[in-house]
Amino acid sequence: MPVFSEADDRPHRPDDDSLWQESSLFVWHDREAGVGGFWRLGQEPVVGAVNSCFGVFTHDGLRFRSNVTGAPLAPADRGEAHMGWGPHLRVLFDGGAHIAADFPDCAADLHFADFHPRFDYHAIAMPGRKLAGAAHHFEVSGRMTGRIRIGARELTIEALGYRDRSWVRRDWSTSRGTRWWPCVFGPDLTTHIIHLVHDGRILKVGYVWRDGETIAIVDSDVVVELESDALTPRAGRGVLHLANGDTLEIACDRSDAILMHVRGYTAVETIGTARMGDRVGLSNLEVSSNAGGGSALPLCTLGSNATDGLSRRPA
Template sequence: MTDAQVQMVLEPQDEYPHEPDAASNYNESMYLNAFDLEREVGAWFRIGNRVNEGYAEVTVCVYLPGGRVGFAYARPEITSNDEMRAGGLHIEVVTPFEQLRVTYEGKVCLLDDPLQMADPRQAFRDNPMVPCTVALDVRGVSPMYGGRPVRADGTDVVAADDERSFAKAHYEQHIAVTGTITVGDEELTLDGLGLRDKSWGPRYWQALRWYRWLPMVFGPDFAMMISLIGGDDPDRPPRQSGVVLADGAYVPIRECRLESDWDEAQHQTAMRAWVRTDDREYEVTGEVLSLIPLRNRRATPDGATLVTRITEAMTRFTCDGRTGMGMSEYLDQVVDGRAVGPDIT
């Protein structure tokens, strides 16, 4: 099927939860991040409703001054896909494509050294749990990017194999975020920028061999999202995509390359990206400011355990003489104790 026979469709009702597919691994998730470009602090939040499995994945991650991180992860029970609310976190649609409201009431694990989360059991045992509250107003500063792929006859394009699916639909938008986040007795007044996304459909974190996702914001007038996704065949180049926000419009990325620096634990420490659109080329450099390593484990029917590592790093970016903030999110499957990404040294 050619690209001309498929178009991306996005409607206001897609901002709200959908009727779940019959797939046991159906997932509907909303995510957003936000950063203060001057103070170099920020946060990200995610709810992933896995209603057919009876639970939600709920994550709160706050990047505090000095490299500290407040982190919470839970799998609270859910019985419906009616709203994005679980485990004390609520992501509410106020006006589709324009405004969200994010609140959280609960606790986070306060980590002076977020790398301890490589062993989550010990990290939660050895570090204090402190109260955390979040009240954020989220407003779009860009058009919407993405949607669900639809054939010319109006039917959705759906992956044939739920085991290999990561999402059947996905969209993103750069945002402005204002409000407050408290962690223990520390309060962050946030007036920042970031990116949000939503996806729905069957998902296993093991469906992709590796990816590199770099959302970044330099100002309300200039931002990027760079994506590279690797398949099972190491001889084939990764899928390269993304957008550049310039002059109020998204320009698609046609080609991109990424080189990363690594520490001894295979965590990214810095990166250099080259990006080409139809109009011009960009060179982007990134420096990791604070990184927390996360993982997902799944048992297969034959008793094997599949492990996925996701390193979530608040990153300072530079491009065209401007300094911005964002994330470098690197996902790799772990085989024989080693992350599989071909760029890892």
């Protein structure tokens, strides 16, 4: 099975396509500490732009969010072993991934350690096929550790986490719906499902990492409970049919959610607890519902954070 090298974690040379982008995504949740977070950084070096959505929350309602799209990409935002956005956010790929965040109301010093090799996502989930917008792509479960400050509160975390790296042409205007759902239960068990509405069809792929083995998901059913904003998930459940004949049932709830808006694409990153049988872990249910192909920002949300800066979740 193809595996990406440590060098592929570092920034890549773009081609001359204005839609070429390179992204790095992290999500984490420490149930015991009562804190979770998300960061997706996308850089578009051909057009000199950056997209970043960073969010942190506590279980008792404290929130921080920063979302920019199409912001200027500074020369210092890309280096031999790092990517970032201005003075606020940076990830250093030094054999692992070291994240630094620096805002007046939120700061973080975090390290991500992988649970397994950087498998070629397509070789696992959809052998013989390629998904547009993800030609160079790997996803890895792991553990996020370090410290976070949100407002005046400082927290030490040891969280389950998941990350995603890609570098390829991406056209954000083509997606009409997404259900991207990684769940991490520990070093021995991760599930990943994606349902994508694209080019008039629905693509369903995914994989399971279990006891040192990767198993393709050949079919799946995902149901999402949405709030009345028609945007924010409250819970989700799925049935996964594996290539080896096994069937798994999985469910998740919401601890909090962060709204991401990038180049007209709006999605809600719903972070909470995943359950599968007697296993409990991290869930990040990303949902975008855009059947009509709109690109405007939502006017209101219920349950997801669309406010930049420090805020508190409504009771």
